Amino acid sequence: MxxxxxxxxxxxxxxxxxxxxxxxxxxxxxxxxxxxxxxxxxxxxxxxxxxxxxxxxxxxxxxxxxxxxxxxxxxxxxxxxxxxxxxINGEIIAKMDFEIDNPYEIGTDLASNAYGAFTKYSQACIVVDFGTALTFTSISGKGKILGVAIAPGVKTAMKALSSNTAKLPEIPLEIPKKLIGRNTIEAMQSGIMQGYVGLVKYMIEKTEEEMNETPKIIATGGLSFIFKPLLLEVIDEIVPHLTLDGVLAIRSKVS
Structure with a gap:
């Protein structure tokens, strides 16, 4: 074990x-x-x-x-x-032939996501990680990390909104039935949840254009399942423990 x-x-x-x-x-x-x-x-x-x-x-x-x-x-x-x-540290990441500018700067979770995805699918991938930060990691068909985009995570955005506004409470991260909210909670849920769906779709579309490949789109992270109903058309698979898989794959590679 x-x-x-x-x-x-x-x-x-x-x-x-x-x-x-x-x-x-x-x-x-x-x-x-x-x-x-x-x-x-x-x-x-x-x-x-x-x-x-x-x-x-x-x-x-x-x-x-x-x-x-x-x-x-x-x-x-x-x-x-x-x-x-x-x-896993920068020295180990440097041994992985990711061809990134600074292996000591990239998060080990992102490197693990990348290697875990390529090990699993052996093709170009975009890993969308719904964590504290919302990250998009692009991996080429040769297993190279092309780059990463980082935005505030959904919970991070929700906490920032509620803590900086007097009348907006913290809310459950649930998908509202309608886009037009009829009360404060519905309005926040719509803006945050639906807004992030738009962000994810746009980022995937533009990233695919830059990659000049047809990548597999993989979602991971603790909140990935919440967004599944809204992202079925753009997400190919949800792999909730991809980071853990990648950590083990990197260990196997360098050991």
Missing amino acids: NLVIDIGNSDVVFGLEEKGTYPFIWRIQSDVNKIAAEYEIKLRQFFLENDVRIDLVETISISSVVPDLNETVLQVCSKLFAPKPFI
């Missing part, structure tokens, strides 16, 4: 992989102010509640876009598990 850890801006995701599937996916909210013991207690609870033996973990692989949490997570791993963690 392999433990894959994706340290993100919103959550630290722990995925237990076995034979190409993830029997368990656990999340702990990312908080740089938490000490390692707090993460350790929560992770122990996950293993205990799901009747999974900690000593069954054979490998640990980590991607992180929150450097301030790295040492905390490493302390947890050293306390709970025997294997030494494999950590």
Whole structure:
């Protein structure tokens, strides 16, 4: 059993992989102010509640876009598990022949998405990741990262709107029945949800024009399923754990 850890801006995701599937996916909210013991207690609870033996973990692989949490997570791993963690960093990304300008600058999650997608489909791809940020990663038919576009994520936009306006509350991220909202919640849901659908469609269309290829469009990230009904015409597949898949694929490539 392999433990894959994706340290993100919103959550630290722990995925237990076995034979190409993830029997368990656990999340702990990312908080740089938490000490390692707090993460350790929560992770122990996950293993205990799901009747999974900690000593069954054979490998640990980590991607992180929150450097301030790295040492905390490493302390947890050293306390709970025997294997030494494999950590994706700029040096490892530089070995991947992605042909990007600065392998030390690109997020390890984006690199993992790219390699995971190309490993899975062996063709040009656009990976749309619905996370804290909404990202579009373009991969050529030869497996090269052509570039990335980044916009605020849906939750990020919603929080910014509600926190900077006196009368607009935080709302559930649901698709409204009508585009024209009849109350505040419907109006915000329409503007945010439908607005992001328009953003995604436009970005995919223009990216395809620049690529001069016919890419496979892959959605991933925690909010990808929410948008599925609105994006069926442009999204080919939803792969919710693509980042974790990519982390394991990169480990396999460079090990």
